[in-house]
Amino acid sequence: xxxxxxxxxxxxxxxxxxxxxxxxxxxxxxxxxxxxxxxxxxxxxxxxxxxxxxxxxxxxxxxxxxxxxxxxxxxxxxxxxxxxxxxxxxxxxxxxxxxxxxxxxxxxxxxxxxxxxxxxxxxxxxxxxxxxxxxxxxxxxxxxxxxxxxxxxxxxxxxxxxxxxxxxxxxxxxxxxxxxxxxxxxxxxxxxxxxxxxxxxxxxxxxxxxxxxxxxxxxxxxxxxxxxxxxxxxxxxxxxxxxxxxxxxxxxxxxxxxxxxxxxxxxxxxxxxxxxxxxxxxxx
Numbered sequence: 001x002x003x004x005x006x007x008x009x010x011x012x013x014x015x016x017x018x019x020x021x022x023x024x025x026x027x028x029x030x031x032x033x034x035x036x037x038x039x040x041x042x043x044x045x046x047x048x049x050x051x052x053x054x055x056x057x058x059x060x061x062x063x064x065x066x067x068x069x070x071x072x073x074x075x076x077x078x079x080x081x082x083x084x085x086x087x088x089x090x091x092x093x094x095x096x097x098x099x100x101x102x103x104x105x106x107x108x109x110x111x112x113x114x115x116x117x118x119x120x121x122x123x124x125x126x127x128x129x130x131x132x133x134x135x136x137x138x139x140x141x142x143x144x145x146x147x148x149x150x151x152x153x154x155x156x157x158x159x160x161x162x163x164x165x166x167x168x169x170x171x172x173x174x175x176x177x178x179x180x181x182x183x184x185x186x187x188x189x190x191x192x193x194x195x196x197x198x199x200x201x202x203x204x205x206x207x208x209x210x211x212x213x214x215x216x217x218x219x220x221x222x223x224x225x226x227x228x229x230x231x232x233x234x235x236x237x238x239x240x241x242x243x244x245x246x247x248x249x250x251x252x253x254x255x256x257x258x259x260x261x262x263x264x265x266x267x268x269x270x271x272x273x274x275x276x277x278x279x280x281x282x283x284x
Contacts (some may be wrong), residue, residue, distance in 0.1 A: 011042050011053070033071030036078070043075075044083040048177055051075060051114075052090035052197065054107070056138075057239035059230060061102050068106035072113050079121065086122040086180045088173055089114045093127045093162075100252060101245025111184075122180045126172060129188055129257045133166030133277060140281065146204040146212055147283040153197055154217045154250050160196050161255040161284055162188035165272035175268035183265070186257035189277075191269040194256045200274075207278050222247050 007025040013032050031038020033053055043049065056065045074087075079087060091107050094100065098108035114123050132139040145151040164187050172187045188194065201212045226247040233240040262268050 009040065009042060009046050033067055033074060036074055039075050039078040040081070043078040043084055046084060048081070048086045048088065049075070049079055050088045050090065050173060052238055054090075054092075054110075055239075056103060057241050058102060059233045059238070059240060059243070062106075063239065064102045064106035065109075068103075069109045069113065069144070072110040075132055076113055076117060076147060080118060084121060086124065086177075087114060087117060088124045088126065090173075091125050091127045093257060093283050094249060095127060097249075097252060100248045101243070102232070103245065104249065105206045122182050124176045124181060125184045126176070127171075127184060127186045127257070128164050129162035129186070129255055131164055131166055131169060132281075133272075134280065136166065139163075143204070143278070143281065144283050146201065147208045147210070147278075149210040150213045151201075151206070152217050154212045154222050156219075156251045156253050157216075159199070159251075159253050159255070160194050162186075162257040163191070163209055163274060163277075164189050164196045164257075164270065165277040168270040168272050171271070172262060172266075172268050175262070175266035179266040181265035183261065185259070185262040187259045187262050187268070188257040188270065189273055190259070191273060195274075203274050203277075207275055208283075221248070 007027075009027045009029060009280065011031055011033075012028045014030055018165070029038055029042045031042070033039070051072065053067070053071065055064060060066045073087070076087070089111065089214040091111050091170065092104070094104035095107035095111055096104075111125055114125060117123050128141055132143065168189060169187060172185070197214070205212050223244060226242050226244045229240050230243045232238070233243075259270065
């Protein structure tokens, strides 16, 4: 967004650094979603708020509720007391199925908080599917395994999903900045019929030139591993990523999106298909 010419005001945790060099048109506000004073300062003298802060790890409901729901409530309280005209909430496709996990439920509830903003504020909710690209840490391990010629398949055999490159997600946010539109938008990369496991393997085989071998992980074994991981996390205080809820997300059959609503509202179109997006990733 900074490269597109927008001035930025960033909420930065203590000890963390801005993702872009501090300089002209960039202001840092030290604080966190727990700090109402910092949130009030963040919302002061700005026109649009892009909210993408959230946690994806936790050992119980409160680990997700506090940052993802309560934190969003505090942030939007600051918005209501400001002159902000538009909020863009980066949610998650998981919010479409809140019954699956603590994370999915927290993202759904954060969306409901956003929907309760006053009529003077345009609320745009983006539900990205699986995001990949420079800086990604969630999809990269899977893509790296496929590139090297093998992978453990933990998804359902009939699962279909969509992908979006981080550059396209960023351009979707900018499109909504330029053409404010209220509603829920689910961008994707424009791939016809989206993806399934076999299609991912074919594309990676085409890119890498390697034969890809996969080993399916039985659903029951995945659930037991997730349960054990959660118990260990509770004993050690670790914030786990693989929990029974995450296992249900991984096994869900339909994680596809349709970006037509976003295109109709803003003229946005995706530019990066998977075979192109793989270039530049640290797959070796």
